[in-house]
Every structure is written in structure tokens, then in C-alpha cells.
Amino acid sequence: xxxxxxxxxxxxxxxxxxxxxxxxxxxxxxxxxxxxxxxxxxxxxxxxxxxxxxxxxxxxxxxxxxxxxxxxxxxxxxxxxxxxxxxxxxxxxxxxxxxxxxxxxxxxxxxxxxxxxx
Numbered sequence: 001x002x003x004x005x006x007x008x009x010x011x012x013x014x015x016x017x018x019x020x021x022x023x024x025x026x027x028x029x030x031x032x033x034x035x036x037x038x039x040x041x042x043x044x045x046x047x048x049x050x051x052x053x054x055x056x057x058x059x060x061x062x063x064x065x066x067x068x069x070x071x072x073x074x075x076x077x078x079x080x081x082x083x084x085x086x087x088x089x090x091x092x093x094x095x096x097x098x099x100x101x102x103x104x105x106x107x108x109x110x111x112x113x114x115x116x117x118x
Contacts, residue, residue: 009038009046018052029055073097074104083107 012023015035019025029035030045034055037045069090076086087097101107 008049010049010052012037012045012047015047015052018056070100070104073100077101077105 010018012026016023016026026035026047030037030047035047035051037047040046073086073090076089077083081089083098083101084094086101087094090097098107
């Protein structure tokens with residue numbers, strides 16, 4: 001078995017920061033087998049820096065697809081679709097779609113009006 005230096009292992013929070021996601025996403029990726037956590041003697045999860053870089057490079061390819069999906073989601077939202085409808089269209093969670101849209105457009109309130117900043 002290959003012993004890794006402690007500096008080569010990242011805490012879930014550190015791995016999440018590299019990806020720009022939440023720690024719950026890192027945990028889900030581990031359950032799905034995209035990342036394999038190593039365990040410390042105390043039972044804490046650590047992720048190898050090499051595995052993180054490999055997953056980052058695997059995710060580097062579809063960036064054009066991601067950009068296109070984001071543009072399509074924004075267009076649908078601006079056409080009057082709800083966040084839930086857009087999320088269902090792209091098969092992602094409501095929260096994830098809300099975060100995507102929030103960075104690109106002003107979100108409507110439940111009544112359909114746009115928030116104003118006074």
C-alpha cells in the first residue's frame with residue numbers, strides 16, 4: 001500500500017474549496033465513487049490531492065457544455081420559467097439551479113416581481 005504524506009491529503013472542506021462546491025457535494029461524489037476517501041486513524045475522511053486533480057481534469061472537458069447549459073437555463077428563466085421548471089429541465093436540484101441563476105440574473109420573488117435594491 002502506498003503511504004501518502006499528510007500534506008498530500010485534503011480535508012473535505014479543502015477539497016470542496018478546490019471544486020467551488022459544498023462539502024455535501026464532496027460527500028455525494030464519494031458515495032457515487034467519483035472520489036475515494038482515505039480514513040485517518042480517527043476515522044476522518046481525507047482525499048488525495050492526486051485524485052482531486054484527476055477529477056478536476058476530467059471535469060475540464062465539458063466546460064463548453066456547462067457554459068451552454070448555463071446560457072440555456074438563463075434564457076428559459078428570463079422567458080418566465082420558474083427555477084423549479086428550469087431545474088427539472090436540466091435534471092438538477094432546485095438549490096443548484098438557484099445558485100447557478102443567482103450568479104447570472106436577478107431572481108424574481110414568488111409573486112413574479114424582481115427584487116429592488118433601495
